[in-house]
Amino acid sequence: MQNSLFPSLAEDARSVAPATLSARELLAAPVSRATWFAAGDAAIGFLASFLGLVVLVLVLVSVGTVPALGLGLPLLALALLAVRGLARLERARLEAQLDVEIAPPVRAREDRRPWFSPAAWWRVIADGRTWAQLGYLALWIPLASVRLAVLLSLGWGAALVANTVAPGLETPTGIALAVLAGVLGVLVVALATQALALLQLRLARALLGRSRAQEAAAEARAAAARAAQAEERAEHLSESRSRAVGAADEERRRIERDLHDGAQQRLVALGVELGVAKRLAAGDPEAAAAALDHAHEEIKATLAELRDLVRGIHPAVLTDRGLDAALSALAARSPVPVAVEVPEPESLAAASSAAQAAAYFVAAEALTNAAKHSRASKALLRASVVGDRLRLEVADDGVGGADPAPGSGLDGLRARVEALDGSFDLDSPAGAGTRLTVEVPCAS
Numbered sequence: 272m273q274n275s276l277f278p279s280l281a282e283d284a285r286s287v288a289p290a291t292l293s294a295r296e297l298l299a300a301p302v303s304r305a306t307w308f309a310a311g312d313a314a315i316g317f318l319a320s321f322l323g324l325v326v327l328v329l330v331l332v333s334v335g336t337v338p339a340l341g342l343g344l345p346l347l348a349l350a351l352l353a354v355r356g357l358a359r360l361e362r363a364r365l366e367a368q369l370d371v372e373i374a375p376p377v378r379a380r381e382d383r384r385p386w387f388s389p390a391a392w393w394r395v396i397a398d399g400r401t402w403a404q405l406g407y408l409a410l411w412i413p414l415a416s417v418r419l420a421v422l423l424s425l426g427w428g429a430a431l432v433a434n435t436v437a438p439g440l441e442t443p444t445g446i447a448l449a450v451l452a453g454v455l456g457v458l459v460v461a462l463a464t465q466a467l468a469l470l471q472l473r474l475a476r477a478l479l480g481r482s483r484a485q486e487a488a489a490e491a492r493a494a495a496a497r498a499a500q501a502e503e504r505a506e507h508l509s510e511s512r513s514r515a516v517g518a519a520d521e522e523r524r525r526i527e528r529d530l531h532d533g534a535q536q537r538l539v540a541l542g543v544e545l546g547v548a549k550r551l552a553a554g555d556p557e558a559a560a561a562a563l564d565h566a567h568e569e570i571k572a573t574l575a576e577l578r579d580l581v582r583g584i585h586p587a588v589l590t591d592r593g594l595d596a597a598l599s600a601l602a603a604r605s606p607v608p609v610a611v612e613v614p615e616p617e618s619l620a621a622a623s624s625a626a627q628a629a630a631y632f633v634a635a636e637a638l639t640n641a642a643k644h645s646r647a648s649k650a651l652l653r654a655s656v657v658g659d660r661l662r663l664e665v666a667d668d669g670v671g672g673a674d675p676a677p678g679s680g681l682d683g684l685r686a687r688v689e690a691l692d693g694s695f696d697l698d699s700p701a702g703a704g705t706r707l708t709v710e711v712p713c714a715s
Contacts, residue, residue, distance in 0.1 A: 283472055287369050288465035300461035309468035312368040313418035316471070319364060320415035323408040326353050330405060348392035351401045358404040358479045361411075365475055369468060373480040376400040407478035411471070418467045424460055544569060594619045594627040598652050601634055605650070606642045607667065612653040619654060622661040622713040629687050630654060630663040633709050636680050637665035645669025645705060659713050660693075666706040673699035673707075684709075 284291050287309060290300035300306050333347035362373045395401060548562035589597040595616040602609035613619065619627070634652055641647045647669035654663050675681035675697055685695040693711030 277476070280473065283371070283476075284469055286371055287472055288469035290462045290465045291469065297458060297462060300465065301457045303461070303465075305465055305468075306461045308369055309464045310422055312365070312468055312471075313415070313422045313464065315364065315368060316411075317415045317419040319361070320412045323357060323361075323411050326350070326357050327405070327408045327412070329353060344392050344396070348395045351395050351398075351405070354405050354408065355395075355401055357408065361407075361475065362479055365472065369472060371472060373475055376481050403478045407474060410474055410478075414467070414471060414474070418464070418471070421460060421463045421467060589627060589631055590624075594622070594630060594654060597627075597631050598634055598654060601631070601638055602652060605638045607638065607647050607650050609638060609650045609652055612651065614655055618656040619661070621656055622711075625691060626661045626693075626711045626713055629684075629691055629693065629711050630661055630709065632687065633663055633684050633707065634665055636684050637667075637705075637707050640673060640680070641665075641667040641669055641705070645671070645673070647704070656713060657710070660710045661713050663709045664706065666704065668704045670701070671699045671703050671705050672701045673697060673705045 278286075281292070287305055289296040289303065289305055291297075296303070330347070330350040330353075333350040336346055359375070362375065366372055544562050544566040548559045548566065551559035551562060588600050593616075595611075595613045598611050598613070602611050622630075638650060638652075641650050645667055647667035650665065650667040652663075652665055654661070656662070673681065675685055675695075681697065688695045688709050688711055691711045693709060696708040697705070698708075699705040
């Protein structure tokens with residue numbers, strides 16, 4: 272079956288009338304599949320044309336009653352709707368019998384209003400393609416009669432040839448003439464059968480199907496819709512990237528505060544303790560040892576604080592061992608028992624480092640909220656690759672009510688995810704736990 276909406280005459284001829292294209296196909300026409308399909312179409316089409324005649328008469332009667340506005344317009348609209356229905360059946364019949372496809376006309380959504388609506392009547396009456404389909408019915412009826420006559424002429428021609436040359440069949444010349452006439456008659460009828468099928472198909476394409484203007488308009492609407500969608504997407508990405516930049520600035524300021532208020536102050540205190548130990552080393556060894564012990568504790572606390580700080584910037588386990596191990600490490604540190612489900616750990620490697628980092632920080636923030644605010648007794652982490660997207664689900668059985676308000680940690684995570692062209696879905700009804708689902712493209 273052809274896939275093109277508007278095949279050329281040559282393409283249609285190759286499909287339903289190959290005998291019109293070459294001498295070889297013409298010689299094979301009497302036994303060609305196309306001839307028998309066309310013959311079946313001619314026979315069935317002739318019978319179906321009586322239904323077309325009924326609809327055509329109905330339209331003519333309706334047109335005659337149009338001056339009586341109270342009855343004529345709805346009756347004409349109903350008759351034209353019958354034309355559309357018959358056109359739909361004719362397209363299906365041609366597809367079944369000739370193995371061709373005729374694209375239906377494009378209808379506006381407004382055409383689907385109730386039939387009793389005056390606006391719907393006017394839309395049906397004003398539709399040019401419906402009147403084109405009516406024109407097809409007017410041409411179909413005589414064409415169907417001609418096609419059937421050509422088909423029947425095969426038998427009539429054979430009988431005529433037999434009657435004409437019968438007296439001379441006793442001679443070789445008479446027999447040769449009879450055979451030649453029979454062969455020529457069969458070839459001509461087969462050629463005419465295919466050619467008339469091609470004529471009907473071209474009429475159906477021109478009058479029953481979609482017009483090139485409709486297709487151009489549909490393509491223009493689709494292009495406009497794609498352009499609007501692309502513009503909306505660009506605006507959304509621009510906004511989300513702006514929010515991501517703002518979140519990154521806020522994160523840098525947080526790191527600066529943590530360094531200034533935490534590790535830097537500890538290092539200052541450590542310097543003081545070491546200075547005290549140095550002064551006391553000669554005169555009071557015990558006090559110096561106590562000062563060194565205190566300095567040692569400060570060093571361990573500072574290292575722990577720096578590790579936490581570095582982990583918040585980018586966890587080493589994520590780089591060294593991948594997302595599966597990083598999520599397991601988060602679960603191990605969580606005060607709330609966490610079940611980690613990664614159906615196919617090796618598939619996570621398909622996600623980019625940015626996508627894995629986004630999933631990690633979403634999981635970290637969600638588990639922190641579960642421990643601090645939700646009063647959850649258990650939580651679930653599930654990571655998988657679905658198609659070309661990395662999906663992370665974090666669920667807990669806490670009190671719910673989480674809100675990604677502007678400036679909150681969840682809002683920062685949303686900005687991070689949307690900057691990667693991902694989706695962020697938070698479901699947290701009060702009293703029913705929280706479920707956070709994030710998807711980001713693996714190629715982010």
